[in-house]
Amino acid sequence: MKPNTPDTTNPWLDFQGPNLGYVQEMYEVFETDPDSVDPELARLFEQWGPPVFEEAGQVNENGKQAFTAKGYEATDFLYKVAQAVKLAEDIRTNGHLAADIYPLFKRERNGIDFDLKQYGLTTADLKAMPASIISEFIPKKYTNGYEAIEYLKMLYTRTISFELDHVHDLEEKKWLTQMVESTASGFKLPDEKKKRVLKRLTEVDGFEKFLHKTFVGQKRFSIEGVDSLVPLLDEIVSKSVRGGTKSINIGMAHRGRLNVLAHVLGKPYKNIFSEFQHAPNKELVPSEGSIGVTFGWTGDVKYHLGAGRKIKEENTREAVISLANNPSHLEFVNPIVNGFTRAAQDDRTKSGYPVHDPKASMAIIIHGDAAFPGQGVVAETLNLSQLNGYQTGGTIHIIANNMIGFTTESRDSRSTRYSSDLAKGFEIPIIHVNADDPEAVLAAALVAYEYREKFKKDFLIDLIGYRRFGHNEMDEPMTTNPEMYKLVHAHPTPREVYAERLVEQGVITKEEAQRYVDEHAAMLKDYYDQVGEKQDGNLEDADVPKVIESGIPAVETKVSLEELQKINQDLLKRPDNFNVFKKLDKILMRRSDALNEGNKVDWALAEVLAFASILKDGTPVRLTGQDSERGTFAHRNLVLHDPDTGETFSPLHTLDGAKASFAIHNSPLSEAAVIGFEYGYNVYSEDTLVLWEAQYGDFANTAQVFFDQFIAAGRAKWGQKSGLVMLLPHGYEGQGPEHSSARLERFLSLAAENNWTVANLSSAAQYFHILRRQAAILGKEEVRPLVLMTPKSLLRNQIFASEPQEFSEGEFKSFIEQPGLGKNKDAVERIVCTTGKMAIDLAQAVDGKEDMDWLHIVRIEEIYPFPFAGVQELFASYPNLKEIKWVQEEPKNMGAWTFVEPRLRAASPEGVTVDYIGRRRRSSPAEGDPTIHKKIQNHIITSALTRE
Numbered sequence: 048m049k050p051n052t053p054d055t056t057n058p059w060l061d062f063q064g065p066n067l068g069y070v071q072e073m074y075e076v077f078e079t080d081p082d083s084v085d086p087e088l089a090r091l092f093e094q095w096g097p098p099v100f101e102e103a104g105q106v107n108e109n110g111k112q113a114f115t116a117k118g119y120e121a122t123d124f125l126y127k128v129a130q131a132v133k134l135a136e137d138i139r140t141n142g143h144l145a146a147d148i149y150p151l152f153k154r155e156r157n158g159i160d161f162d163l164k165q166y167g168l169t170t171a172d173l174k175a176m177p178a179s180i181i182s183e184f185i186p187k188k189y190t191n192g193y194e195a196i197e198y199l200k201m202l203y204t205r206t207i208s209f210e211l212d213h214v215h216d217l218e219e220k221k222w223l224t225q226m227v228e229s230t231a232s233g234f235k236l237p238d239e240k241k242k243r244v245l246k247r248l249t250e251v252d253g254f255e256k257f258l259h260k261t262f263v264g265q266k267r268f269s270i271e272g273v274d275s276l277v278p279l280l281d282e283i284v285s286k287s288v289r290g291g292t293k294s295i296n297i298g299m300a301h302r303g304r305l306n307v308l309a310h311v312l313g314k315p316y317k318n319i320f321s322e323f324q325h326a327p328n329k330e331l332v333p334s335e336g337s338i339g340v341t342f343g344w345t346g347d348v349k350y351h352l353g354a355g356r357k358i359k360e361e362n363t364r365e366a367v368i369s370l371a372n373n374p375s376h377l378e379f380v381n382p383i384v385n386g387f388t389r390a391a392q393d394d395r396t397k398s399g400y401p402v403h404d405p406k407a408s409m410a411i412i413i414h415g416d417a418a419f420p421g422q423g424v425v426a427e428t429l430n431l432s433q434l435n436g437y438q439t440g441g442t443i444h445i446i447a448n449n450m451i452g453f454t455t456e457s458r459d460s461r462s463t464r465y466s467s468d469l470a471k472g473f474e475i476p477i478i479h480v481n482a483d484d485p486e487a488v489l490a491a492a493l494v495a496y497e498y499r500e501k502f503k504k505d506f507l508i509d510l511i512g513y514r515r516f517g518h519n520e521m522d523e524p525m526t527t528n529p530e531m532y533k534l535v536h537a538h539p540t541p542r543e544v545y546a547e548r549l550v551e552q553g554v555i556t557k558e559e560a561q562r563y564v565d566e567h568a569a570m571l572k573d574y575y576d577q578v579g580e581k582q583d584g585n586l587e588d589a590d591v592p593k594v595i596e597s598g599i600p601a602v603e604t605k606v607s608l609e610e611l612q613k614i615n616q617d618l619l620k621r622p623d624n625f626n627v628f629k630k631l632d633k634i635l636m637r638r639s640d641a642l643n644e645g646n647k648v649d650w651a652l653a654e655v656l657a658f659a660s661i662l663k664d665g666t667p668v669r670l671t672g673q674d675s676e677r678g679t680f681a682h683r684n685l686v687l688h689d690p691d692t693g694e695t696f697s698p699l700h701t702l703d704g705a706k707a708s709f710a711i712h713n714s715p716l717s718e719a720a721v722i723g724f725e726y727g728y729n730v731y732s733e734d735t736l737v738l739w740e741a742q743y744g745d746f747a748n749t750a751q752v753f754f755d756q757f758i759a760a761g762r763a764k765w766g767q768k769s770g771l772v773m774l775l776p777h778g779y780e781g782q783g784p785e786h787s788s789a790r791l792e793r794f795l796s797l798a799a800e801n802n803w804t805v806a807n808l809s810s811a812a813q814y815f816h817i818l819r820r821q822a823a824i825l826g827k828e829e830v831r832p833l834v835l836m837t838p839k840s841l842l843r844n845q846i847f848a849s850e851p852q853e854f855s856e857g858e859f860k861s862f863i864e865q866p867g868l869g870k871n872k873d874a875v876e877r878i879v880c881t882t883g884k885m886a887i888d889l890a891q892a893v894d895g896k897e898d899m900d901w902l903h904i905v906r907i908e909e910i911y912p913f914p915f916a917g918v919q920e921l922f923a924s925y926p927n928l929k930e931i932k933w934v935q936e937e938p939k940n941m942g943a944w945t946f947v948e949p950r951l952r953a954a955s956p957e958g959v960t961v962d963y964i965g966r967r968r969r970s971s972p973a974e975g976d977p978t979i980h981k982k983i984q985n986h987i988i989t990s991a992l993t994r995e
Contacts (some may be wrong), residue, residue, distance in 0.1 A: 070088070070098050070125055071097075071098055073085075073088055073092075074092055074097050074098060077089055077092050082217075085132075086217075087128075087132040087135075087136075087180070088128075088132075090179075090183060091128075091180065094179065126167070127167075127168065127172050127176070128176070128180060130166040130167050130168050131166075131168060131172070131173060131176060131180060131192055131196070132180065132181075133166060134161060134163075134166045134168065134196060135181045135182065135195075135196065135199055137161065138161055138196070138199045138200055138203050138204075139199070139203060139209075139211070139212070139224070140212045141159055142159075142199075142200070142202075142203025142204045142208055142209070143203070143204075143208035143209060143210055143479055144159045145159040145160070145204045146203065146204045146205060146206070146207075146208035146479065147204065147205055147206050147481060148206060148207070148208055148479045148480060148481045148511050149450075149481065149511055150272075150481055150482060150483040150511070150512055150513060150538065150541075151450075151513055151531070151534040151535065151538055152534065161196075161200055170193050172192075173191065173192035173193035173195075173196055174191045174192065174193045175191070175192070176191060176192030177190070177191060177192065178190055178191055178192060178194060178195035180192055180195075181195035181196055181199065182195055182199065182224075182228050184224060184225045184228040184229040185198055185199075185228050185229065185232070186198075186229070186232070186233070198232075199228070202227065202228065202232055203227075205487070206480065206481035206483075206484040206487040207231075207478060207479070207480045207481070207484070207487040207488075207490055207491055208478070208479045208480075209223075209227055209476075209477070209478055209479075210465075210467075210471070210476070210477040210478075210479070211223050211224070211227075211476050211477075213471040213474055214474050214476055215474060216474070219476075219498075219502055219504075222498075222501065222502075223476055223494075223498065226494050226497065226498070227494070230493070230494075230497075231490050231493060231494055234486075234489070234490040234493060235486075236486055236489065238554045241486075241549055241554050241555075242549075242554065242555060244278050244485050244486075244489070244545070245542070245545055245546055245549060245555065245560065245563065246563055247277060247278045247281065247310070248274055248275070248277075248278065248485065248541055248542040248545055249542055249560075249563040249564055249567055250277075250310055250567055251270060251274045251277050251306055251310060251542070252271070252274060252540055252541070252542040253564060253567040253568055253571065254305075254306055254309055254310070254316070254571065255267075255269045255270060255271050255306065257568065257571045257572075257575075258305070258323070259520065261320075261323075261575065262323045264520065264521055265323060265520065266348075266350070266519040266520060266521065267305055267350065267519075268301040268302045268303065268304065268305075268350050268518075268519060269302075269303070269305075269306070269515065269516060269520065270302070270303030270305075270306040270307075270447075271514070271515035271516065271540065272449060272482070272512040272513040272514050272515045272535070272541075273303065273447045273448065273449065273482045273510055273512035273513075274482070274512075274540070274541040274542065275482045275483075275484075275485045275488040275510065275512070275541060276303055276306075276307070276413070276445065276447055276482075276510060277307065277310050277311060278485050278488065278489065279445065279488045279489070279491070279492055279508070279510065280297070280307065280311045280411065280445075281311065282489050282492035282493075282496075283411060283443060283492050283495065283496055284311065284358070284368060284411075285360055286492070286493075286496045287366070287409050287496065288358060288359075288360040288364045288365075288366045289360045289364055290406075290496075290500060291364065292366055292406065292407065292408060292409050293365075293366050293367070293391070293407050293408060294366055294367045294368070294369070294388075294391045294407070294408040294409075295366060295367070295368045295369070295408070295409050295410075295411065296369050296371065296384045296387040296388050296391070296408065296409070296410050296411070296731075297311070297368070297369065297370045297371065297384070297410075297411045297412070297413065298370075298371045298373060298380040298381055298383065298384035298410070298411075298412045298413065299370070299373065299380070299412070299413035299414075299447075300373060300375075300377040300378070300380075300413070300414075300415055300418065301350040301351065301373075301375065302415060302447060302449070302514075303413075303447060304350045304351075304370075305319060305349065305350055307370060307413075308352070308354055308370060311368070311370075312354040312355065312356055312368065312369075312370050313354075313356045313358075314354045315574070316570075316571060316574040316575075317574040317575070317577050317578050319349065320574060320575050320578045321578050322349040323349070324578055324579075342765070342766055343761075343762055343763045343764045343765050343766040343767070344589055344590060344591055344592065344763055345589055345763045345764060346589075346764065347372070347374070347764040347765060351372060351373055351374055351375070351764075352372060352765065353369065353370045353371050353372040353373070353765065354369070354370055355367060355368065355369035355370070356368060369387070371383060371384050371387065371727075372761070372764070372765040372767060374756045374757075374764075376752050376756055377415060377418045377422060378414060378415075378418045378419070378422040378424050378425050378428075379422075379424050379719070379723060379752050379753065379756065379757075380412075380723075381412050381414075381424060381425060381428040381720070381723070382424065382427070382428045382431065382719075382720040382721070382723030382724040382727065383723045383724070383726055383727035383730070383757065384410050384411075384412055384442075384727060385410050385412075385428065385431065385432075385437065385439050385442060385724055385727065386723065386724040386725060386726060386727025386728035386729075386730075386731065387408075387728070387730065387731040388408045388409065388410040388439040388442075389403075389437065389438075389439050389724070389728055390727070390728040390729075390731035390732040390735070391407055391408035391731060392404050392405055392406075392407045392408050392439065392440065393708070393710075393732075394708075395667035395707055395708040395710075395732070395734075395735060396708070397707075397708060398662070398700065398702060398705035398706070398707070398708065398709070399700045399701075399708060399709070400700065400708060400709070400710055401667070401669075401708040401710055402708075405438075405439060405440020405441070405503050406440065408439070409439075409440070409441075409442075409443070409499070410439055410442040410443070411442070411443045411444075411445065412442055412443075412444050412445070413445045413446075413447055414444060414445065414446045414447070415446070415447060415449070415452065416446050416447070416448040416449060416450065416451075416452070416457070416460075416466035416509075417451070417452025417453075417455065417457075417460045417461075417466070418452070419446055419466050419467065419469060420460075420461040420463060420466055420468065420469050421452070421460060421461070423719070424719050424720055424723070424752075425469065426469060426472075427715075427717045427719055427720030427721075428720045428723075428724075429469070429470065429472075429473045429475070429505065430473070430715055430717065430720070431715065431717075431720055431721070431724060432473065432504070432505045433504070434712075434715060435712065436671055436710070436712030436713075436714065437712075437714075437721075437724055438503075440499070440503040441498075441499035441502070441503050441504045441505050441506065442505050443495050443496070443499060443505070443506050443507075443508070444470070444475070444505060444506065444507040444508070445507075445508045445510055446466055446467055446507065446508070446509045446510060447510055447512075448466060448482075448509055448510055448511045448512060449512060449513055449514035450511070450512075450513055450514075450531070451513075451514055451528065451531065453518045454517075454518065454522075454524070454527040454528060456528060456531065465477075465479065465509060466509065467479070467507055467509045470505075470507045473505070475504070475505045475506060475507050476494075476498060476506055476507065477507045477508075477509060478491045478494060478495070478506075478507070478508050478509065479509045479511060480508060480509065480510055480511065481511060481512075482511055482512030482541060483512070483541050483544045483545075485541070485545055488508075488510065491508045491510075492508070494506075495508055512541070513531075513534075513535055513538070514535070515535060515540075546560040591763075591800045591801070592828070594828040594829060595762070595800065595801050595828070595829070595831075596800075596801060597829075598801055598829075598912055599804070599820065599824060599829050599831075600829060602819075602820045602823045602824065603858070604815075604816040604819035604820050604823070604858055604859060605816075605854065605855055605856055605857060605858060606656075606660050606819075606854060606855060607855055608642065608851055608852070608854070608855040610660070611642055611656055611660070611851070611854055611855060612642045612643075613703075614656060614659045614660065614663075614702070615638060615639070615641065615642055615652075615656065616639070617659075617698070617701075617702055617703050618638075618655060618659065618698045618699075618702070619635065619636065619638065619639055619698070620698065620701070621687070621696060621698075622696060622701075625687075625689055625694065625696055626689050626690060626691055626692075627687050627689070627690075628688070628690050631684060631687075634684075635684065638652050641851075642851045642854075643851070644851070646851070647811075647845060647848035647849060647850060647851075648811050648812070648815075648848055648849050648850075648851065648854065649811055649842065649843060649845075649847070649848045650682065650811045650814060650837075650838060650841070650842045650847065650848075651678070651682040651683055651684075651842060652811070653811035653812065653814050653815040653849065653854070654683070654814060654815070654818070655683075655685065655698075655699070656815060656854065657814070657815045657818040657819055658670075658699060658709065658818075659699060659702055659705070660819065661736060661818070661819060661822045662699065662702060662705040662706065662707050662709055663702070663704045663705055663706060664706070664822070665706040665707050666707055666734060666735070666736055666822045666825060667707040667708045667709070667710075667732075667734065667735040667736070668699075668707070668708075668709050668710070668735070668736045668737075668738070669709075669710040669711075669725070669728065669735055669736070669737045669738070670685075670710070670711045670712075670737075670738045670739075670740065671710075671711070671712045671713075671714045671721060671725060671738075671739055671740070672713070672714055672721075672739060672740030672741065672742065672774070673713065673714050673715075673716060673740075673741075673742040673746075674713060674742055675711060675712070675713060675714070675740050676711055676712070676713050679740075679742050679743070679776065680776075680839055680842055682842045682843070685697055685698075685699060685711055686711060697709070697711065699711075718741065718746050718747060718748075718749040718750040719749050719750045719752065719753065721739065721750075722739050722747075722750045722753050722773070723750070723753050723757070725737050725738075725739040725771060726753060726757055726758055726769060726771050729769050729770060729771045730761075730767055730768065730769050733768060733770070733825060733826040733830070734825050734826045735825070736770070736772065736818070736821065736822045736825060737770070737771050737772065738771075738772040738773075738774060739771065739772070739773055739774070740773075740774040740775075740837075741773070741774065741775050741776065741789070742776075743776050743785070743786050743789075744775030744776045744777045744788065744789020744790070744836065744837075745784075745785050745786065745787070745788060745789060745790065745972070747773070747775055747789060747790070748790065751793070754793070754794070754797065755797065758771060758773075758803070758832050759794075759797040759798075759802055759803060759832075760797075760802070762802060762831070763800060763802065768828075768830050769830070769831070769832050770821060770824065770825045770826075770830040770831065770832065770833070771832045771833070772818070772821055772832070772833045772835065773832065773833070773834050773835065774835050774837045775789035775834065775835065775837060776789065776836075776837050776838070776839050777789035777791065777807070777836035777837065777839075777883065777884070778836075778838055778839050778840060778841065778883065778884035778936070779884070779936040779937070779973055779980065779984065780839060780840045780980075781974075781977035781980035781981060781984075782973075782977075783973060783974070783975045784971045784972045784973045784974075784975060787936075787972055787973035788937055788941060788942075788972035788973060789836055790941070790972075791805070791807065791836055791910075791937065791941070791942055791943055792937070792940075792941045792942055792943070792945060792946070794834045794911075795910060795911055795943060795945075795946040796945075796946070798911040798912075798946070801831060801912055802831060802832075803831050803832040803833065803834055803911070804817075804831060804832070804833045804834065804909060804911065804912070805834045805836075805909075805910050805911040806833070806834070806835050806836070806908055806909045806910065807835075807836040807882040807883035807907075807908065807910060807943075808835070808836075808837075808838075808883065808908050809847070809863065809882075809883060809884075809886040809887055809890075809906045809908065810847060810848075810849050810853070810863075811847060811848050811849040812849035812850075812853035812854055812857055813849075813860065813863075813908055814835075814837075815849075815854055816854075816857060816858055816859035817833070817835070817859045820859050821833050836882075836883055838883075838884060840884070841884055841887055844887060846887055846890055846891060847887055859908075859909075860908060861907075861908055861909035861914035861917065862905055862906060862907050862908055862909070862914050862917060862918060862921075863905070863906045863908060864903065864904070864905055864906075864921070865886075865889075865890060865893070865903065865904035865905070865906065867893075868893065868899060868902060868903045868904055869903035869904075869925075870900075871900045872924060872925050872926065873926060873927055874900035874901055874927070875900070875901060875902065875903045875925045875927065875928060876901045876902075876927055876928060876929045876930065876994075877901060877902050877903070877928075877929065877930050877931075877932060877994070878902075878903045878904070878905055878921075878922065878925065878928060878930075878931050878932070879902065879903070879904045879905070879931075879932045879933075879934050879964075879991050879992075880904075880905050880907055880918075880931060880932070880933050880934070880947070880951065881904065881905075881906060881907070881933070881934045881935065881991075882906060882907045882908070882910060882935070882943060884936065885934055885935055885936050885987075886904070886906040888984070888988055889904055889934065889988060889991060889992070890904070892988050892992055893992060896992075899992075901994060902992065902994075903925070905918070905921065907943075907947070910943050910946065910947065911946070913946075913947065913950045915950055915953070915954055918950075918951075918954045919953075919954035922954055922955055922956055922959070923956055928955075928956060928959050929959060929960070930959060930960045930961075930962065931951055931955050931959055931960070931961045931962070932961075932962055932963070932964050932991060933947055933948065933951060933961070933962070933963050933964070933965075934964045934965060934987065934991045935963075935964075935965040936965065936966070936984065937965065937966065937972065938965070938966040938967065938968055938969035938972065939963060939965060939966065939967055939968045940968045940969070941969070941972060942965070944963055944965065948961065948963070964987060964990050964991050965987055966983060966987070
């Protein structure tokens, strides 16, 4: 607290107010609880000390009580100060409503003019106040309140404007205000940098013009109208690398993508020209430092492809910058890029949780103005930003705002004033900036970078421009948006606007600006001439690589019984003074002798033994899902909670001999963004076993885009490898349509070219071995995602549990014959093929039954790739086989039947019939009435086991 100002210079006496007693009361509150006082009044108390007045007992000419001290009169103090403070806050809060942020038109201010009369103030009132009342951050040259207010009006209503009022953290808000009113306000570029920016805009503009006239009518989704996006990215990338960031991951849709590839990612012009000529030269693609490979065997259109390169700043700092591959599902790349970034930030080389360093990597996501508010995955991804298992130290978001979506103008595409308004719900600071002013754009980059650096949170830049042509270059926008495109056609390009500005400033001459254009055009022509004639693609390019076509090689997955027993005992150890809920403790301690002779290992223990052995082999593990720490069915309990203290403990974090990290997180109630994040994490960190678990398999429905466009097809389109494991609880227990089916049929319909493994297991040992097999192929060419239909009611079923020797001596089997059946090969007339829970139901039904020599049951554990050769050999070994029945719980048009039928027919001996037993075709996956479910389920089992 500063001492009170001497009476002769007491600044309190220069003001007037109707209720000076209130000020004195607030000072008493301020002394005990400073945060509860209005921030502006608190600042005056800090600066001037306690208010000192002497009551004269007079009434002044305005009829208000007068206060005097040492001959000074102080009337109307509080009113004037309060109104001045309110005016300043209104400018900060609403200045964006009057700002010059639209290139095509001046916005209507709608009464936003901050007229002093509306606040009961005059110019004289403001001039009588020191500038510090208005802002403590403004430059010292502004000495009084009037100058300060005029400065703020200029600052908040120019080509860059700010929405910060929704940020509630006081430290952040104060810092942002300071950045805007001091640092950013003085942001000026030296002349040499202005020239560099103009050259950059010339490259951006010239590249698009060259494509437009050279490849007439071809789609390119040009950047024109938001050309400043490229220098904006340049600035953020440069600052980040100089600040020590080692990798920068960018996600964006197709608008402007070719330009970003060329100028930010450094993809050579001639490579891009080759792709327009249908002759992509794969040897020229700059893959150094990239995530994955640019080309798969089927490929993708050029404006979906990614790239990567190494960059260097100040000759010392190096980093990798990558642009993620992205299909036309626009915003769905967002969580994937954040997953890349978190993987780059995590150090997984030691046991325990990974060590997280947000400074190591940064994400930049470029959104469309129609897609940002329009696609729900955006909100899901923003919600991840501050969660422990998903935070990345802040993503910088850029809305490349064209003011239109395809042909839909903003008034029809959102219910909010700005496309950025969704971010307010997550307290993300927002800058709106006119894309025609590249210097304001670079100022926005400064604030965004510094905020992310200090607070490790997301920031959003709304880069407002326009779209010079239609949605693609074959569209004619005048047919649907004539008013907008009259403005667009009359508007100069961003390069022309900036060049004229620099000429007026004397920074450059017209001739020099034109020379930039001519030199760049000549360079483009030279690169184009090097490409050669248009070529057709080679058919061989579409062939699946032999290493993928050959499938997963034999992998040893067994672990010695002695080692498993040691792991099991380690997993039961707890820290001193750590208590476990008594009921749970009894359940867990039963595992102590599970690996002894005569006992069995259930699904949950098989899983943790697999994880532990994988960690001891040196492979990190990451598991997430809505209830994964405990397990939706209370089966896993890998994170224990002390009921007395609330502290948590995971035995996999203190496992003796573990050589890698183990991460487990309960996810938010999101499927799409979370699985996208985990896919991205796994693609970037090829050596990590990443598992995503659905609460119920049905819930994966909301993540279908990721299965279709990324996980199933990413390798073929982009060469993007993934070993992601998806755990999807599946099985009909009478819980109704939404808790029965994980939609096995959908994953099988996407199965081709050995793109993933789809399995539905019938024993705990099978789970153990398939997890260890998956870990063994991580980072190798044979790697592929794994889709597992996991159990619910079977988790504790002893038939489902496995003998200890099945872990120490066994291996994963793509199909299993039912024990006790099929021994008399001459007697077998029917083979029932099934999978998953249905196999256990059938096993329980035949247990103890006699006279079953005519029947054999085969469990298809790995449905894709289908074990055709082994099944065909098995069928052929039964000389009197008459019929093969496929038995499933799911309706006939769902489940595996449609997929396996042609394969079973092809594998069956001549004359053997192949038929279906199960529910009839349905539109809904399951019945809602548990009684009806049981009747139908019993009928299926009876039909399968009854001789016709």
